[in-house]
Amino acid sequence: MGRTLAEKVWEQHVVRRADGEPDLLYIDLHLIHEVTSPQAFDGLRLAGRKVRRPELTIATEDHNVPTVLGPIADPVSKTQVETLRKNAAEFGVRLHPMGDAGQGVVHIIGPQFGLTQPGMTIVCGDSHTSTHGAFGGIAFGIGTSEVEHVLATQTLPAYRPKTMAIEVSGELPVGVTAKDLILAIIAKIGTGGGQGHIIEYRGEAVRKLSMEGRMTVCNMSIEAGARAGMIAPDETTFAYLKGRPHAPSGEAWDQAVAYWKTLRTDDDAVFDQVVEIDATTLTPFVTWGTNPGQGLPLGASVPDPESFADPVARSAAERALEYMALTPGTRLRDIEVDTVFVGSCTNGRIEDLRSAAEILRGRKVTTRMLVVPGSMMVKKQAEQEGLHEVFKEAGAEWREAGCSMCLGMNPDTLQPGERSASTSNRNFEGRQGKGGRTHLVSPQVAAATAITGRLTAPADL
Amino acid sequence: MDAFTTHTGKAAPLRRSNVDTDQIIPAVWLKQVSRTGFEKGLFAAWREDPSFVLNDPVHAGASILVSGPDFGTGSSREHAVWALQQYGFRVVIAARFGDIFRNNSTKMGLLPVVLPGERVEDLQRAIEADPELQVTVDLAERQVRWAGETVAFEIDDYTRWRLMEGLDDIGLTLRHADDITSYENGRQPWLPTTV
Secondary structure (H helix, E strand, O other): OOOOHHHHHHHHOEEEOOOOOOEEEEOOEEEEEOOOOHHHHHHHHHHOOOOOOHHHEEEEOOOOOOOOOOOOOOHHHHHHHHHHHHHHHHHOOEEEOOOOOOOEOHHHHHHHOOOOOOOOEEEEOOHHHHHHHHHOOEEEEOOHHHHHHHHHHOEEEEOOOEEEEEEEEOOOOOOOOHHHHHHHHHHHHOOOOOOOEEEEEEOHHHHOOOHHHHHHHHHHHHHHOOOEEEOOOOHHHHHHHOOOOOOOOOHHHHHHHHHHOOOOOOOOOOOOEEEEEEHHHOOOEEEOOOOOOOEEEOOOEOOOHHHOOOHHHHHHHHHHHHHHOOOOOOEHHHOEOOEEEEOHHHHOOHHHHHHHHHHHOOOOOOOEEEEOOOEHHHHHHHHHOOHHHHHHHHOOEEOOOOOHHHOOOOOOOOOOOOEEEEOOOOOOOOOOOOOOEEEEOOHHHHHHHHHHOEOOOHHHO | OOOOOEEEEOEEEEOOOOOOHHHHOOHHHHHOOOOOOHHHHOOOOHHHOOOOHHHOHHHOOOOEEEEOOOEOOOOOOOHHHHHHHHHOOOEEEEOOEOHHHHHHHHHHOOEEEEOOHHHHHHHHHHHHHOOOOOEEEEOOOOEEEEOOEEEEOOOOHHHHHHHHHOOOHHHHHHOOHHHHHHHHHOOOOOOOOOO
16 A cells, blocks of 8 residues: 655654654754743753754744844843853854844744755744645654753654645635635634644645745644644745755755655555545635634624534634624624734745735735734845835835744734734734734735725725 | 652643643743743633632642643643643643643643543533542553542553653663664765754
8 A cells, every 4th residue: 555745754764663662753853942942951951961963953033032123122031032042052053043144933944944855854842843844744843842852862752643635626716825725724624623643735726836835834734733734745846945055956956856756645545534625615714713713714704603513612612702802793804903913934934925015015004014024034035026115105014033923922912902913823812912812814814904904805905 | 750650639620622822821921941930820811810710719729620622732832731730730631632732741741631522521510519529540540530430541551651650751762872873874865954
């Protein structure tokens, strides 16, 4: 019987296999940021251990950094960032600090340097590590104990997850994006639907996505409960990688591509679960509740909790509507927002900024709008293309790179009761600031919403 | 980590689903660089509500948290596990857990126990009827027991052994350092380095 893509990549990385034990898996790339690493480095120091492979490790400052120029005002945030600097220096790990041309959100910089490649195993103390699976590797988030484990051994003990295929047939209609697709998938399978699985996204609509779009889809696999999501590499992948600083070159490029072409699910392979989605039926999608599975097409209305047959879903909906201050039957298009956020590891790449700018060109925003590039390299490219002028002329704020309002660890937060349309990945209670209310949207819907002040698709303008 | 064999104590019913790790410990608490002091941040936003279950004095001293499904979804922050442990919890019981949270728990010796949804609700009802109810979580026998009820749970042998022995994963892996070196010698030549 054939093997799935996930099985091929997993098998390639098994260091040791023994009956009744998890596999010992080799890790090709370990990404580090300031929030989940300090206690791991402390653990190494306490045990007198070194970083086994500092040259397979890279660090950046992203979660705490301010997105306006200047030093970090919050002393606790400052200490955390300084701790990363000390640890990186002491253990010999490459770091891209604030102000560095390579600094940015950890999941944006790996791909832009060409460090994220097909067939690799990639981990980071961050659940959105699933992003990197867009290149056809296995990439997943880990906790701080595992960060320490990878630093010390460059391996992780793990059981191979089950496999799930999400087959997206047909083409996405014009105006429907990768973000709409993944929000629709999460609404269909639920926040626990992918639990214990690696998802492989397949089908015509997936093949037609750009690398940026594929990263958006894989990024939110964790929101469907799956630790990892992946897409088989193809010519789109190779074209994105070619010429990047850490991509192979010359003969090594040809060797690598020959191998990467074998990284596809065999025709006779069997997945543990298969989910089918018809891309042609999709429309712009937004969330109304407090978990990413509570989403609907923008044309729908706030659901009545009584309409949920499952008592758990019903009580979750009741609680979500109370927190979100929404009434059943309200048209989603009538929901007014105070703030629009474009950015994050989900939608902070150049293509996202281009598509938001396209809608804002020659128009004015009526809400507060933050545009936060995912990395300094994205920022530089956007400025070369003049996108920053479009945002500024429309009345939006053009910021420095970082995680920003996705989770509000820096000063970019919602005030209690404030409502946002956000291109980030989580609409949890208080995620963007205590008492803040979040609607997850695509960059296009975010831009259109900033213009009208209500949840809006570009086609409505 | 501390070894876990069996634990008996009071339990608290958390009747919510999708208890994400942002609720367990909000991001503002993640800025600390130490491993201690996170109990103050546990469910920080929810604890501001006087009617929140952990504010009810009848549940003071509870060491077993019995939650609705999909507990620990979202962010990979291990701080969620530290906060629960430092507050005094040894066990979380739910019908389903976020994968990363569950993994982090077993690294730290906080036992995540999966029971069928209806049995979780039975236990929640029993605790609500008698908050002093003593609940036993027996990892050796893979059972949860209360008031004459016995419910079996599944956990793989390896994780159970590691928890019962209180073993550090890094130490276990380093026994295979030779295997790691020999794997490294065979890695594909084009794989990138960060230097």
